[in-house]
Amino acid sequence: MTSSQTQYRCFPNCRCMRDDEELARGVERAYEMVFKGTVDFFVIKAASDLGLFEAMASGPQPVAALAEATGTVPARLERLLITMEQVGLARALEGAWRLTPFAEQFFTAQDQHRNMTMVPFVSYMSDLIQSYYANLADVTRGKLDFTSQVPHPPRTREDSAFYENIHRSNIHFVQKFLRDKARLEGVRHLIDVGGGIGDIAASLCDKYPDLRVTLLNLPSALDLVRENMAARGLSERVTAVAVDMYREAYPEGDAVLFARILYPMNRQFSTMLLKKAHDALPRGGRVIILDMIISDPARPNYDYLTHYLCSIGMNFSVLEFKDHAIYPELLQEVGFGDVTCDEAYDHVLYQAVKQ
Numbered sequence: 001m002t003s004s005q006t007q008y009r010c011f012p013n014c015r016c017m018r019d020d021e022e023l024a025r026g027v028e029r030a031y032e033m034v035f036k037g038t039v040d041f042f043v044i045k046a047a048s049d050l051g052l053f054e055a056m057a058s059g060p061q062p063v064a065a066l067a068e069a070t071g072t073v074p075a076r077l078e079r080l081l082i083t084m085e086q087v088g089l090a091r092a093l094e095g096a097w098r099l100t101p102f103a104e105q106f107f108t109a110q111d112q113h114r115n116m117t118m119v120p121f122v123s124y125m126s127d128l129i130q131s132y133y134a135n136l137a138d139v140t141r142g143k144l145d146f147t148s149q150v151p152h153p154p155r156t157r158e159d160s161a162f163y164e165n166i167h168r169s170n171i172h173f174v175q176k177f178l179r180d181k182a183r184l185e186g187v188r189h190l191i192d193v194g195g196g197i198g199d200i201a202a203s204l205c206d207k208y209p210d211l212r213v214t215l216l217n218l219p220s221a222l223d224l225v226r227e228n229m230a231a232r233g234l235s236e237r238v239t240a241v242a243v244d245m246y247r248e249a250y251p252e253g254d255a256v257l258f259a260r261i262l263y264p265m266n267r268q269f270s271t272m273l274l275k276k277a278h279d280a281l282p283r284g285g286r287v288i289i290l291d292m293i294i295s296d297p298a299r300p301n302y303d304y305l306t307h308y309l310c311s312i313g314m315n316f317s318v319l320e321f322k323d324h325a326i327y328p329e330l331l332q333e334v335g336f337g338d339v340t341c342d343e344a345y346d347h348v349l350y351q352a353v354k355q
């Protein structure tokens with residue numbers, strides 16, 4: 001301890017931080033947790049509730065015009081805009097306010113930025129804050145369970161549309177990673193397990209002109225997939241079928257893809273699903289696993305943690321913090337070999353061949 005450091009900041013046996021450098025790092029992290037989280041999310045929520053992102057998307061405008069468009073008090077709106085400027089969402093230039101390119105990308109025009117937008121997440125998180133996260137202590141006390149306004153697993157087309165819209169909203173780098181690294185040369189028939197609305201299948205068909213995909217999903221999602229494929233001229237190449245990925249056998253193909261399916265599942269569930277993939281493949285067939293990284297102690301995965309918190313209020317959940325490093329051993333146990341692993345964009349891609 002240097003002489004410039006305080007010897008006791010606290011009572012003698014307290015286990016708090018004694019080292020000033022460590023304390024300074026702690027301050028940064030603690031401020032992020034309490035102040036940054038609050039400001040970032042609630043400014044975004046207010047702008048979204050007010051329709052301010054849409055109002056500003058049409059180009060630079062003075063406060064008075066924005067106040068008129070959003071039904072707000074100009075002097076108050078100005079302070080909201082100044083806060084948005086501080087956190088990188090807005091800029092003021094010659095008396096007019098505009099969104100930054102960052103804000104435009106993530107918080108406006110979700111259909112235009114369909115595969116990389118936060119718009120659906122903002123409304124989903126806002127609802128969950130009010131109905132669930134704000135009451136997490138009571139949830140932990142056992143006084144409240146998790147209930148979602150949209151049933152999960154989805155049962156109707158509308159339920160599935162809600163969740164598939166969410167899944168497709170952060171898929172850009174998943175598509176890119178698979179296009180760049182998945183070894184699908186020579187593969188004619190891919191089984192896409194829990195394949196979402198088909199955006200991944202479409203992106204792979206685009207890269208591999210001879211590829212056909214059978215996409216497994218819940219019955220309530222099938223029409224959404226079919227409509228998406230029809231709109232892209234891929235109805236002949238992507239077939240959506242209702243197969244329960246946990247309970248039923250998978251159709252035969254020469255590669256099986258699990259994109260963002262296995263990452264939260266424990267070893268037992270992962271093994272069960274990988275065995276189904278093994279049974280569906282000929283010798284030499286490939287299995288491809290793309291997972292979010294959720295087990296890096298230096299980089300907590302907050303996307304996953306928002307879901308994991310929901311599992312506190314469920315009496316049964318498959319959500320876990322499995323370390324993806326178990327895959328090579330697990331794949332070999334199931335009968336796969338030649339295991340490779342790539343890492344990019346906070347995701348991992350494991351590929352293996354049936355022996």
Ligand SMILES: C[S@@+](CC[C@H](N)C(=O)[O-])C[C@H]1O[C@@H](n2cnc3c(N)ncnc32)[C@H](O)[C@@H]1O
Nearest residue numbers: 167194195196216217218243244245246259260
């Ligand atoms: C987390 S999303 C992943 C979607 C897609 N693979 C992606 O990465 O965007 C899970 C997908 O599995 C589907 N799903 C959920 N339970 C299923 C089940 N029992 N059988 C088949 N599909 C299921 C969901 O409808 C959804 O499309």
